[in-house]
Amino acid sequence: MRIESAEKGKNMIDHEKIEQAVRLLLEGMGEDVNREGLIDTPDRIARMYEEIYGGMDEDAGKHLSKTFTVDSHEMVIEKDITFYSTCEHHLLPFYGKAHIAYIPNGKVVGLSKLARTVEVFARRLQLQEQLTGQIADALMEYMQPKGAIVMIEAEHMCMTMRGIKKPGSQTVTIARRGVFETDPVLEERFFRMLGR
Numbered sequence: 001m002r003i004e005s006a007e008k009g010k011n012m013i014d015h016e017k018i019e020q021a022v023r024l025l026l027e028g029m030g031e032d033v034n035r036e037g038l039i040d041t042p043d044r045i046a047r048m049y050e051e052i053y054g055g056m057d058e059d060a061g062k063h064l065s066k067t068f069t070v071d072s073h074e075m076v077i078e079k080d081i082t083f084y085s086t087c088e089h090h091l092l093p094f095y096g097k098a099h100i101a102y103i104p105n106g107k108v109v110g111l112s113k114l115a116r117t118v119e120v121f122a123r124r125l126q127l128q129e130q131l132t133g134q135i136a137d138a139l140m141e142y143m144q145p146k147g148a149i150v151m152i153e154a155e156h157m158c159m160t161m162r163g164i165k166k167p168g169s170q171t172v173t174i175a176r177r178g179v180f181e182t183d184p185v186l187e188e189r190f191f192r193m194l195g196r
């Protein structure tokens, strides 16, 4: 299931509301919101949110609809795509590498478009499982390959700097679609090509 906003194209970020909320947060922490170091922080955060949550009003189709015709049915892999996302439970970053493979069915996309697709979904409030699935679903929807597989390895700051405090722990998630759901040999080839 794709979880895309019904209001795509509209800028979701309400700059003014975020500024007010950050002021309130700082006051809640007992801070003086007018001191020199903090006076511009609400505006800074609002501008930063436009950047790090910029995927909320983007559609992966923008990147994946531009395809090239090919004869090959060989697996295409783009690995070690670095990403930064934000966990929706604690609003803390999780970050790591995404690995994507698909088996074309007559068409491929430019290689950069796979990394751009990761960006579209990473720059939202996320769960790692959902991020992984959304990337795989977008590939299937826009490129109609024979199959797609996405693996994400990430470190969650809500697991490292607070709470259970387990720095270095990695969460690994996989989403299989199409022939990858039924053919374990393809999945093994994917892992081999990742060096696993």
Ligand SMILES: Nc1nc2c(ncn2[C@@H]2O[C@H](COP(=O)(O)OP(=O)(O)OP(=O)(O)O)[C@@H](O)[C@H]2O)c(=O)[nH]1
Binding pocket: 087, 088, 089, 126, 127, 128, 129, 156, 158, 159, 163, 164
């Ligand atoms: N499945 C999943 N869980 C996540 C993800 N990011 C963070 N979490 C977890 O979300 C859970 C939220 O649990 P809660 O018990 O509601 O919150 P909490 O009291 O802050 O939990 P602790 O982190 O255990 O202190 C935690 O177990 C987090 O580790 C994610 O991407 N996927």
Ligand SMILES: [Zn+2]
Binding pocket: 087, 088, 089, 090, 091, 092, 156, 158, 159
């Ligand atoms: Zn979290």
